[in-house]
Amino acid sequence: MCLIKIENLVKEYDKNTAVKGLSFEINKGEVFGLLGPNGAGKSTTISMLSGLLKPTEGKILIDGKDTLKYPMLAKNAIGLVPQDIALYPTLTAKENLYFWGRMYNLSGKLLKERVSEVLEIANLEDRKNETIKSYSGGMKRRINIAAALLHHPQILIMDEPTVGIDPQSRNHILESVKKLNSEGMTIIYTSHYMEEIEYLCTRIGIVDHGKLIAIGEKDELKKSVAKQDKIEIEISQINPHILEKAKEIYGVKSLDINDNKIIINSCGNKNILSSLLDLFSKMNAKILSIKVDEPNLESVFLNLTGRALRD
Ligand SMILES: Nc1ncnc2c1ncn2[C@@H]1O[C@H](COP(=O)(O)OP(=O)(O)O)[C@@H](O)[C@H]1O
């Protein structure tokens, strides 16, 4: 079921157009990934979605209602975790959360309950009385996420929440996303890290230069544009005869050698691997290792734009 509908969204700044007519839908209960390189327009799109920035053109509907006409709709429905940390460094984590809670009109017993609830999600109850300036980057991120959850939003939007943090906090954040989603929250996860989007998201939109260049289920996207697998096989000895025979196998597109490894680009035909293994065993070549690189979101992006995501 469609929860958010974006129609022809445009944002012009003085000198450039950051978002050039985006239209897509986000379904209730999904983890939707917005993937794109730096400067693609992800943060600008998210700022418009959450009501912080006025679109130059276009419409945003939540549950069928126009959020540009009714701004409180977006404020109540969405919890935003901005790319830049929005916390007061000289206040403690707990004081920061009380501040943000009051911004959402929470008070009294309810506010107290919500603050301890989100501190538990961030796994930082024992550090709540320390000032934010004494926190590590990862801990600040976790409090930033906690602040966005105080008003029990229906939708959580996270803008590059793992940039520049320690692996432990990163894992904590990724697992929190999974848990919140399993409890029913719709999540929009923005990143230029394709591994995270691949791990978390079921549907993905890829943006580049302010435009949506692909959208769909993760597996469909991978299947639709990247039909090549790379296979690396390390064998005990390589001789010209083996290579000749390997080249003749149906579906092998090209073949390179690197030390004792044969690197094969194939058309994705699943029978290739067993044909290769048959051949090597017939030729008495001992197999030392095998690695198969299947298409990923990076290859999807490369295929669509001719560039790597992190160029
Ligand atoms: N406040 C602003 N004024 C002018 N240009 C901006 C502003 N914010 C972002 N931009 C430009 O808009 C484009 C998209 O930026 P942004 O939405 O931050 O991309 P992303 O989040 O995908 O890295 C970039 O070219 C950026 O330089």
Ligand SMILES: [Mg+2]
């Ligand atoms: Mg950004």
